[in-house]
Amino acid sequence: MTTAGTTAAKHHLGVRKLLALADFRRLLASRLAAQWGDGLFQAGLAGAVLFNPERHADPLAVAAGFAVLLLPYSIVGPFAGALLDRWDRRRVLVVANLTRAVFVVLTATAVGLGLDGVPLYASALFVTGVSRFVGSGLSASLPHVVDGDHLVEANAFVTTLGALTAVLGAGCAVGLRSLFGSGDDGSAWTTAVAVAGSLGAAFLASRFARGALGPDEVDEPRRTVTAVALGLLDGARAAWRAPTVAAALVALLAHRLAFGASLLLTLLLMRHTFTDHGPFKAGLAGLGEVAVAGGAGILLAGLVTDRLVDLLGRRGTVCAALVLAAATQLGLGLPMLLPTILAASFVLTFAGQVVKLCVDAAVQGDIGDEVRGRVFALYDTLFNVTQVAAVTAAAAVVPLDGRSPGLVVAATVAYLLGLLGYLLLDKRTSAATHR
DSSP states (O other), X not given: OOSSSOGGGSSOOOHHHHHTOHHHHHHHHHHHHHHHHHHHHHHHHHHHHXXXXXXXOOXXXXXXXXXXXXXXXXXHHHHHHHHHTTSOHHHHHHHHHHHHHHHHHHHHHHHHTTOOSHHHHHHHXXXXXXXXXXXXXXXXXXXXXXXXXXXXXXXXXXHHHHHHHHHHHHHHHXXXXXXXXXXXXXXHHHHHTTHHHHHHHHHHHHTSOTTXXXXXXXXXXXXXXXXXXXXXXXXXXXXXXXXHHHHHHHHHHHHHHHHHHHHHHHHHIIIIIOOOBTTBOOHHXXXXXXXXXXXXXXXXXXXXXXXXXXXXXXXHHXXXXXXXXXXXXXXXXXXXXXXXXXXHHHHHHHXXXXXXXXXXXXXXXXXXXXXXXXXXXXXHHHHHHHHHHHHHHXXXXXXXXXXXXXXXXHHHHHHHHHHHHHHHHHHHHHHHHTO
């Protein structure tokens, strides 16, 4: 472990050498299959609820959709963290992916039958909830297939490629909707295709040897119920004891607050206000372009974050990303024009992904393996609760057409407050170093 968080980036394996590691390739393939399915499922469900001519969506409906997609991560998070530090992570990945496949089919069936409200949202809640075991398990397992000195670059590579694969899955959903149709039947078939990602991820995870992904030791109460109850608290204590992790989490939560509000505005603008503008499209096609712009930002972050950490250190990199995001909110978000919204999507996603990669590296490098799963669970819980809270609060005040300069300014302030909080918490690192 390193205090400053920069040592891990000093020696670069390179993508070719990373891919030469058989266990790394297998874990990466399982991640990509799972994230492709997640991207397709979420885009298919969003299309079914938000851009379905047979259904109506206002800001509160959008907020409800985000709650369905994200809150299960928070509900399941404590369970996932405790059990990932207690159970064989290989088994967790296999069983969770198979369980998710079942609920993907149930959700698609609910969409096809025209069900709304509780029946539809309950099945979708199970899909996204079970996904937490998969996501947390994959992140907690990475240090078992890559040496600690190369975690920053390995994490940047798999996180970036995984996020791009999720964007690809979302793009596949858009294409499938044009093939199957945009009504309930077409949305159901589109959503059902996501089952292939879950089944593929389960198969790939099953090829690991038992115990190969950890945990190496169990530092928990014997009773599972007690372990689950204490999981989130244990994760919070471990994160607080690692100043680099606590500070990085504050920075990331500021991004999710601002990004959540911006995302709601973008959805409403695309649906109710924007019209096609030259090569730029509105509606669901416009959201596809936003996803592509965001994917490009994620790709750029994956390519440069490791080098930025070498050049600026983790602290300087996070600060620069937050300042860039704040400037982007005002400069590109405030005009609320279709071209500037697309540009803002690229820059904000880039900045947010840079911060996320730094958080991932901090957790993987500065938290012990015996509690790492619980910290990742805390991370996921805070990450998603924050975005749902931001979307819900924004939905209460935003007009139907999405034009709300006040929310854009509030998002800018959130980034600046996140920067202040990061700097204050990170001071504990320097204080600990000089004791």
